Amino acid sequence: MTNVRQSRRLWLWYLPVLAVTCSFAGPFLWMLMTTLKTRVDTFAVPPKFIFEPTVANYEAVLNSEFMRSLGNSVIVALISTVFSITLGTLTAYGFSRYKFRRSDNVLFWILSLRMLPAVAVMVPFFLIFTSLKLLDTHTALIIVYSVFNISFAVWLLKGFFDEIPIELEEAAMVDGYGPWHVFRKVSLPMVVPGIATTAVFCLIQSMNEFLLAFVLTTRNATTGPVALSKFQSAVGVNWGEISAAAAMLVIPIAIFTIIVRNQLIRGMSFGRLR
Amino acid sequence: MSTLVIEDLHVHYGETHAVKGVSLRVENGELCVFLGPSGCGKTSTLRTVAGLVRPSSGRILIDDRVVNNLYPGERDIAMVFQSYALYPHMTVREHFAFPLRAGKMPEPEIAKKIESIAELLQMHPLVDRYPRELSAGQAQRVAIGRALIRTPKLWLLDEPLNNLDARLQVETRAVLKHIQRESGITSIYVTHNQEEAQSLADQIVIMDSGLIQQIGTPQEVYDEPTNLFVAGFVGTPPMNFIPCTLSRANGQIVLRHETFGLELEPELVQRVAAADGHAVMLGIRPEDVDLRPVHGGDPASDRMHPRGTVYVIEPQGNEQIVSLQVTLDVLWKVRREANSAAVPLESGQPVELTLRQHRLRLFDANTEQRLL
Numbered sequence: 001m002t003n004v005r006q007s008r009r010l011w012l013w014y015l016p017v018l019a020v021t022c023s024f025a026g027p028f029l030w031m032l033m034t035t036l037k038t039r040v041d042t043f044a045v046p047p048k049f050i051f052e053p054t055v056a057n058y059e060a061v062l063n064s065e066f067m068r069s070l071g072n073s074v075i076v077a078l079i080s081t082v083f084s085i086t087l088g089t090l091t092a093y094g095f096s097r098y099k100f101r102r103s104d105n106v107l108f109w110i111l112s113l114r115m116l117p118a119v120a121v122m123v124p125f126f127l128i129f130t131s132l133k134l135l136d137t138h139t140a141l142i143i144v145y146s147v148f149n150i151s152f153a154v155w156l157l158k159g160f161f162d163e164i165p166i167e168l169e170e171a172a173m174v175d176g177y178g179p180w181h182v183f184r185k186v187s188l189p190m191v192v193p194g195i196a197t198t199a200v201f202c203l204i205q206s207m208n209e210f211l212l213a214f215v216l217t218t219r220n221a222t223t224g225p226v227a228l229s230k231f232q233s234a235v236g237v238n239w240g241e242i243s244a245a246a247a248m249l250v251i252p253i254a255i256f257t258i259i260v261r262n263q264l265i266r267g268m269s270f271g272r273l274r
Numbered sequence: 275m276s277t278l279v280i281e282d283l284h285v286h287y288g289e290t291h292a293v294k295g296v297s298l299r300v301e302n303g304e305l306c307v308f309l310g311p312s313g314c315g316k317t318s319t320l321r322t323v324a325g326l327v328r329p330s331s332g333r334i335l336i337d338d339r340v341v342n343n344l345y346p347g348e349r350d351i352a353m354v355f356q357s358y359a360l361y362p363h364m365t366v367r368e369h370f371a372f373p374l375r376a377g378k379m380p381e382p383e384i385a386k387k388i389e390s391i392a393e394l395l396q397m398h399p400l401v402d403r404y405p406r407e408l409s410a411g412q413a414q415r416v417a418i419g420r421a422l423i424r425t426p427k428l429w430l431l432d433e434p435l436n437n438l439d440a441r442l443q444v445e446t447r448a449v450l451k452h453i454q455r456e457s458g459i460t461s462i463y464v465t466h467n468q469e470e471a472q473s474l475a476d477q478i479v480i481m482d483s484g485l486i487q488q489i490g491t492p493q494e495v496y497d498e499p500t501n502l503f504v505a506g507f508v509g510t511p512p513m514n515f516i517p518c519t520l521s522r523a524n525g526q527i528v529l530r531h532e533t534f535g536l537e538l539e540p541e542l543v544q545r546v547a548a549a550d551g552h553a554v555m556l557g558i559r560p561e562d563v564d565l566r567p568v569h570g571g572d573p574a575s576d577r578m579h580p581r582g583t584v585y586v587i588e589p590q591g592n593e594q595i596v597s598l599q600v601t602l603d604v605l606w607k608v609r610r611e612a613n614s615a616a617v618p619l620e621s622g623q624p625v626e627l628t629l630r631q632h633r634l635r636l637f638d639a640n641t642e643q644r645l646l
Contacts, residue, residue: 167359170326174430175420176347176376185372189363 034243042239057244066245069227074252076138076223077206080145084202085195087146088153093183095154096161097169107158113151118211126215136218144212149202156201160194161187196263204253224249276337276427276460277302278323283332285318292318294484296332300477303458305451309471310481311507316464317432319481323462324353324430336427347376351428352421356436358413360405366392366416367401373424391419394453411442418450422457429454429461435470447473468508472496480504502642505557505635511595511607513557516580517639520552529556529636533601534577539631546636546646553639560609562633565596566626567617582606584623598625 034042036053061067095107125144126135134140164187172182210225217226228249231242257264278300285293293315300306308316321327323334325346334341341349352373360369370388379387392398395415405413414434421429434450435443451474454461465471471478472492480487480495480503488500499505505513518529518536527543529536538546568581582598585605589612596608596619608627619625636646 165357165359167355167357168361170324170346171353171355171359171361171420172372173326173346174324174351174353175373176424178345178347181376186361190361 031243032247034239035247037240039238039240057240060241061244061248064241066224066227066248069222070224070245070248072138072217072221073207073224073249076141076145076221077203077252079138080142080149080206081199081202083142084146084149084153085199088150088157088198089188089191089195091150092154092157093161093187096158107154110151111155114148114155116148118209122212122215125212129216135216136221138221140216141213141221141223144216145206145209149205152205153198153202156198157191157194160191164190193263193266196260200253200257200260200264203256207249207253278428278460278462279333279335279338280319280323281333281335283319283322283334284330285315285322285327286330287318292484293322293329296481296484296486298479298486298489300460300462302460304476305454305461305463305474306477306479307471307475308462308464308479308481309466309468309507310487311466313483314481315484316466316479316481320430320432320462320464323428324351325349349428350426351430352424352426353430354417354421354432354434356433358405358417358437360408360413360416362405365402365404366397366408366419369416369420370401370423373420377424387423391423395419410438411446414438414446418453422453422459425457426459429459431461431463433465434463435465435467443470450474469510472508480507482507498644499635500644502555502557502637502644505637505644509559511560511609513559513635514563514606514608516556516600516604516606518554518556520546520554520636529554531556531580534580536578536580536629538634542631542634542646554645555637555639555642557635557637558629559633560595560607562630563606563608564628564630565598565608565610565617565619566628567619568624568626579629580627582625582627584619584621584625586621587619598627600627 033049035057036055037048037051038054038056041048041051091110095103125140129135129140132140134143168186168190169182172186173179177185207223208225209223210229213223213226214229217223224245228242228245231238231245280296280298283293283296284291296315296319298306308319310316318327322329325341325344325348329342336349336351361372364372367388370391371384374384374387388401392401395418397412397415397419400408400412405416408416414437417434431450435446438446447470450463463471463474475492477489478492478495479489482503488495488504490498495504495508499508499513502515506515516531518531521528521530525543527538527546529538580600582600585597585599588595588597592612594610594612596610598606598608600606606627634646635644637644
């Protein structure tokens with residue numbers, strides 16, 4: 001009896017779970033479907049769920065300028081992420097382990113960089129990079145994205161470092177290691193899950209960014225999201241090709257997430273130390 | 275193999291004065307236990323020796339060399355933490371290798387060392403496990419192994435048995451003492467458990483509020499406590515106390531309490547110099563009191579011996595602990611053999627207490643220093 005009742009109740013639990021999953025995955029699946037549809041099928045009412053798939057959209061995108069932009073996106077996002085994670089990890093460790101006067105204020109100042117709306121700094125950035133002759137270069141975007149990502153990484157990673165019991169580092173010190181090796185051999189390996197999580201966030205942020213990329217690039221360094229917007233033309237919007245391009249923009253993030261997935265899961269179960 | 279000397283050590287944490295002038299000497303191969311209640315400065319002292327805390331003043335010498343300005347890793351010490359402090363990302367084998375790799379020992383030699391320490395701690399089947407796959411007792415052994423694999427000059431243990439259950443505590447205690455004796459490494463062991471201190475120590479350092487109260491062998495601190503704090507802290511059940519006044523009449527000294535007036539034996543009289551009407555605290559160990567059931571009663575004022583009523587009896591196998599209501603606010607505990615020859619007692623029964631006078635301890639009620 002109770003077993004039946006329990007399994008029925010368990011089943012009921014799946015309803016909200018399913019609802020949430022659908023609301024998140026639905027639009028994404030819709031987009032994937034659109035990539036395989038012809039123009040006519042895309043606008044069919046009622047929407048077609050069974051149709052004859054076509055790879056024409058992908059073919060068009062693969063042969064277009066968009067691939068270059070996708071490459072730009074990947075280069076900018078990867079370099080900015082590596083840069084942000086490296087600096088962020090070191091800074092976060094410093095803030096976590098060495099308290100100094102007003103360190104909390106400094107920390108908040110770092111976070112406030114992340115709170116800045118892009119619109120607010122758009123024009124200054126434009127002027128700065130104009131005078132530095134860095135407009136329309138990868139370097140400009142890497143610098144700008146790192147400003148946002150470093151502050152984010154510092155905050156997230158400080159939380160992970162704070163969770164490491166101080167005795168672990170003390171034990172390593174007593175065992176004969178200096179400060180650098182304590183960091184390298186004890187603290188750093190323990191925040192790898194945190195680093196993986198932060199890296200995924202930074203990567204998504206950099207791959208997604210539109211406004212600043214739109215303002216700071218014109219042709220050579222155009223990123224994926226900016227290129228996407230250019231699929232709208234005078235003759236109308238080609239949704240099939242836009243969807244195909246968007247799907248390809250997801251691929252680098254998906255690959256990275258799959259590579260670090262074990263660490264992400266460990267990141268969620270972090271804190272079970274003894 | 276070394277000696278440790280601490281000279282006039284002070285430690286401040288911000289406004290708090292945690293250690294207020296500690297000086298002591300630990301001889302080669304000795305196991306020295308720092309004993310005291312939490313917040314007494316024992317752990318701060320230990321951490322200062324380890325180099326994890328900077329002293330505000332004072333010197334620490336290992337083998338006659340001042341180590342104040344050395345990193346923990348440069349002091350050639352090893353430490354066992356209360357929380358074990360095992361690294362979650364390393365296997366048992368890697369834990370053992372960790373301190374050796376710091377010293378750049380060649381790998382084949384490290385493997386040999388790991389072999390022998392795993393043998394000693396009976397950890398062979400577990401060397402490839404991670405800390406989360408170990409029980410508390412096994413984790414404890416890893417912590418011990420990591421500390422000892424390098425044969426350090428000093429072995430520091432910070433309440434290492436706290437997280438173990440009672441049975442395992444007693445077991446591991448013996449293992450620790452055996453290993454310490456075998457290796458002959460000079461050791462400092464911090465605990466608030468006086469029973470642990472008694473069973474392990476060559477020398478006990480009793481601390482309270484940042485000061486050393488007494489240094490001595492386990493027997494010395496038990497038999498000859500220098501002040502009221504030590505007397506009350508060492509021993510389970512603790513020493514019994516009752517406030518009295520000293521009065522001198524006709525060459526006799528009488529310990530006077532509202533309910534009794536105990537005449538001191540002649541040889542004790544010479545050792546009490548204190549004057550008439552001096553307020554003292556009488557102390558007596560639970561095993562130094564004899565009980566005799568009484569029936570009815572003489573008038574309360576003229577009794578020589580204290581009396582009480584049995585409050586509760588706690589059998590402990592071969593002995594029993596009898597709690598006695600001596601006055602309204604004084605409860606004494608008396609240790610008594612549980613053999614059949616002893617007169618059986620029951621709750622609520624009035625008894626007369628005979629104190630073994632040569633085991634009697636008197637403390638000044640104001641200074642809390644020992645008088646007798």
